[in-house]
Amino acid sequence: MERQILYIIDKDYKSISDFLKSKGYTASNIAKLKKYENGILLNGTWAYMNQKPARFDRLLVRVCEYKNSENILPVCIKLDIKYEDDDIVVVNKPSDMPIHPSLNNYDNSMANALMYYYRDKNFVFRCINRLDRDTTGLTVVAKHFLSAGILNTSMQRREIKRVYNAIVEDDGSLTDSGSIDAPISREDNTLIKRRVSANGHRAITHYKILKRIRGASLIELRLDTGRTHQIRVHMSYIGHPLVGDYLYNEKYYDKDNVRPLLHSKSLDLLQPLTGKRLHLECELPTDFTERIDRKEYV
Secondary structure, eight states: OEEEEEEEOOSOOSOHHHHHHHTTOOHHHHHHHHHSTTSEEETTEEOOTTOOOOTTOEEEEEEEOOOOOTTSOOOOOOOOEEEEOSSEEEEEEOTTOOSSOBTTBSSSSHHHHHHHHTTTSOOOOEESSOOOTTOEEEEEEESSHHHHHHHHHHHHTTOSEEEEEEEEEOSSOSOSEEEEEOOEEEOTTOSSOEEEOTTSBOOEEEEEEEEEETTEEEEEEEESSOOTTHHHHHHHHTTOOBTTOTTTOTTOOOTTOOSOOEEEEEEEEEOTTTOOEEEEEOOOOHHHHHHHHOSSOO
């Protein structure tokens, strides 16, 4: 997979490296570009990172992927792609699909599906916002190391805004909106489960009710932090666990639901190379709409 990005130097910079950092390039990105012959061309000539560019110089960055994710088997699995350009692809992930291959899940992950989708190109799987296996919705994958570096920095800075939907148990006591500021840590003797703990990392979740259903509510959630299982832990902590949440709902009894009803509804981000603002949305999955349309909460 190859990508070329042309820049026109717009003002004075100390060096090419200084200019690229202003565009969000990471130190790792710049180190990789140094290794490529003709990876950086200044006015058509191979240039060093410490060279000083002049205003209106033409700087061409050439990104080449020469390898694949060799340990990920390409598998023909249908994908619901909501957006794609030269740098990223955004997939509406279904439930019961892990992001990465793992023990007993060697050939049913989103990574397997994308390796097949890009089977005619060099492609290394780099997921930016990882979703749990049971969580549906939008997830971003970088198509090369440069977009991955820029987007990972954006994630760390909380510049990628994510909105989730969930259906939570509600006897009418959940307030119309609220914020949960409660630290989260790993539960003792487990690698998976989390809990609210004074010794945990700070976690902040904002929610509002979109629709009240008998015995439940459809809510919208926005996160200031990105802790593992944050939404599930926080909603359970305030007494309104997700419907179908077998891990954090002690009173879980709904055998019709095979997963926690959590959905990554929308993303707002800057396209990593062009800087264009992107707003992406996807529809609610059928298990959400079926629950919303029920007359009774069972």
